[in-house]
Amino acid sequence: MGLPRRRFLALSGAALTGALPRPRIADPFTLGVASGDPLPEGVVLWTRLAPRPLEPAGGLPPVPYPVGWQVAEDDRFTRVVRSGTATAAPEFGHTVHVDVRGLRPGRDYHYRFRTGGHLSPPGRTRTTPARTSSPRALRFAVASCQSYSDGYYDAWRHAAAEDFDVVFFLGDYIYEGAIDSVGGNRLDTGLALPDTFELETDTLDLYRMRYALHRTDPDLQAAHAAFPWMLTWDDHEVQDNYADAVSRFPDVPAQDFLVRRADAYRAYWENQPLRRSHAPAGPDMSLHRRFRFGDLAEAYLLDTRQYRSDQVCGDNLRAGCADREDPGRTLLGAPQRDWLLDRMGRSEARWSVLAQQVMMAECRYGGPADRRDMDKWDGYPPDRQRILEQAARTPGTVVLSGDLHYNYAADLHLRPDERPVAVELVGTSISSAGDGSDSTPQLDLQREYNPHLRFANAQRGYLRCELTRDRLRADYRVMSEVTRRGGTVSTRASFVSERERPGLVAA
Numbered sequence: 001m002g003l004p005r006r007r008f009l010a011l012s013g014a015a016l017t018g019a020l021p022r023p024r025i026a027d028p029f030t031l032g033v034a035s036g037d038p039l040p041e042g043v044v045l046w047t048r049l050a051p052r053p054l055e056p057a058g059g060l061p062p063v064p065y066p067v068g069w070q071v072a073e074d075d076r077f078t079r080v081v082r083s084g085t086a087t088a089a090p091e092f093g094h095t096v097h098v099d100v101r102g103l104r105p106g107r108d109y110h111y112r113f114r115t116g117g118h119l120s121p122p123g124r125t126r127t128t129p130a131r132t133s134s135p136r137a138l139r140f141a142v143a144s145c146q147s148y149s150d151g152y153y154d155a156w157r158h159a160a161a162e163d164f165d166v167v168f169f170l171g172d173y174i175y176e177g178a179i180d181s182v183g184g185n186r187l188d189t190g191l192a193l194p195d196t197f198e199l200e201t202d203t204l205d206l207y208r209m210r211y212a213l214h215r216t217d218p219d220l221q222a223a224h225a226a227f228p229w230m231l232t233w234d235d236h237e238v239q240d241n242y243a244d245a246v247s248r249f250p251d252v253p254a255q256d257f258l259v260r261r262a263d264a265y266r267a268y269w270e271n272q273p274l275r276r277s278h279a280p281a282g283p284d285m286s287l288h289r290r291f292r293f294g295d296l297a298e299a300y301l302l303d304t305r306q307y308r309s310d311q312v313c314g315d316n317l318r319a320g321c322a323d324r325e326d327p328g329r330t331l332l333g334a335p336q337r338d339w340l341l342d343r344m345g346r347s348e349a350r351w352s353v354l355a356q357q358v359m360m361a362e363c364r365y366g367g368p369a370d371r372r373d374m375d376k377w378d379g380y381p382p383d384r385q386r387i388l389e390q391a392a393r394t395p396g397t398v399v400l401s402g403d404l405h406y407n408y409a410a411d412l413h414l415r416p417d418e419r420p421v422a423v424e425l426v427g428t429s430i431s432s433a434g435d436g437s438d439s440t441p442q443l444d445l446q447r448e449y450n451p452h453l454r455f456a457n458a459q460r461g462y463l464r465c466e467l468t469r470d471r472l473r474a475d476y477r478v479m480s481e482v483t484r485r486g487g488t489v490s491t492r493a494s495f496v497s498e499r500e501r502p503g504l505v506a507a
């Protein structure tokens with residue numbers, strides 16, 4: 001029998017921890033709750049105390065707060081199966097990370113927090129299937145790129161109403177650029193952002209406030225409260241197009257940029273449902289990891305930013321860049337690349353899902369020369385070749401990508417004249433510059449120059465995917481608009497690919 005709500009609220013932190021009572025605070029659960037990195041026996045629960053979320057330190061004094069937590073089998077919390085007290089410490093921005101264990105595989109659970117007489121909104125999560133099980137299906141969302149100031153997050157509201165086992169978030173959770181005091185395009189929110197948001201985000205306090213701003217959004221909170229997430233980052237969590245210790249600005253010394261990277265990585269870890277084993281040490285944070293869904297799928301969360309060789313021939317579109325072929329350059333870094341190749345080679349799962357940031361398929365941009373984007377796998381062909389060689393030996397390889405703010409469906413070829421060895425699904429942005437459109441002259445050119453691109457689209461939205469024993473299905477869910485509130489969602493295109501014979505076919 002679980003604790004009724006009143007008694008859960010009444011239990012003071014002092015009684016549970018022996019700590020001194022804290023001064024009363026206003027409702028600190030303004031940023032919602034989240035869960036992530038599920039295992040068969042556990043999951044990470046997250047929240048952050050911030051009574052005034054847009055202020056430094058969320059409006060809290062620099063003292064720790066005890067935070068009670070409960071995990072229940074039912075949404076009324078009558079069957080509580082795990083509970084305890086965590087500490088929201090000021091040195092971690094008053095965030096809470098609870099690594100719950102002792103749960104049962106493949107189950108839904110409900111969780112909540114409380115502190116100082118305040119109860120958090122409830123969240124729902126789901127453990128992964130038992131390692132020895134043979135699940136019939138895995139349903140997941142793929143999303144990336146949520147520029148707060150460019151639009152609303154109605155895509156998240158629609159995603160939250162679907163049934164997903166997990167959400168893969170592939171980076172650009174925040175954007176680091178200046179936002180004006182009314183929140184950019186969100187003109188009806190009545191926001192009065194502090195002047196500090198008009199600065200580029202480059203300190204720990206500013207990164208923390210940026211996460212708080214994004215997390216105030218109720219639709220984003222709903223999506224976090226509905227499913228466990230598995231996240232990785234891209235560039236904007238630190239700085240546009242950075243590479244390892246190299247700033248996008250050429251005159252910034254590495255040691256200075258690494259100070260900023262340390263602040264950005266710390267704020268990232270604090271503000272996401274990640275285990276303590278991924279907490280950063282200075283400017284370094286190990287984020288790549290793998291998850292198993294019984295014998296159906298193995299998911300690899302990759303980091304293509306922290307270890308990459310600097311982009312060659314500039315960060316963006318370049319033609320005839322011979323240096324990109326240099327075998328000494330790498331996108332993943334040798335240790336992560338070798339870990340991935342080794343694990344893919346030994347996997348006994350039917351599907352291998354590579355959840356990562358940038359487009360892997362070759363993409364010629366057309367025009368007078370053979371232009372390619374040096375920030376993507378096209379800038380690192382030797383690394384890509386190694387992955388595709390492994391994919392050719394690993395049936396059921398699926399690459400998930402974000403970053404571009406376009407939808408693409410691509411067949412991945414080891415050699416252009418042979419059958420595809422894997423498929424790639426590139427998901428568009430949740431919110432970024434404008435509402436987008438079904439196509440653009442640039443996308444039309446790309447389709448013409450890249451016959452392996454089965455689909456391209458420039459609207460906002462997310463991917464809805466299902467893996468069954470022998471087949472992948474992907475639905476491209478697109479938004480009518482994001483620059484005004486209340487956008488509707490529809491399925492623009494659907495594709496399937498067979499495990500034994502990869503290649504995307506319109507469904």
Ligand SMILES: [Fe+2]
Nearest residue numbers: 145172403404
């Ligand atoms: Fe982005």
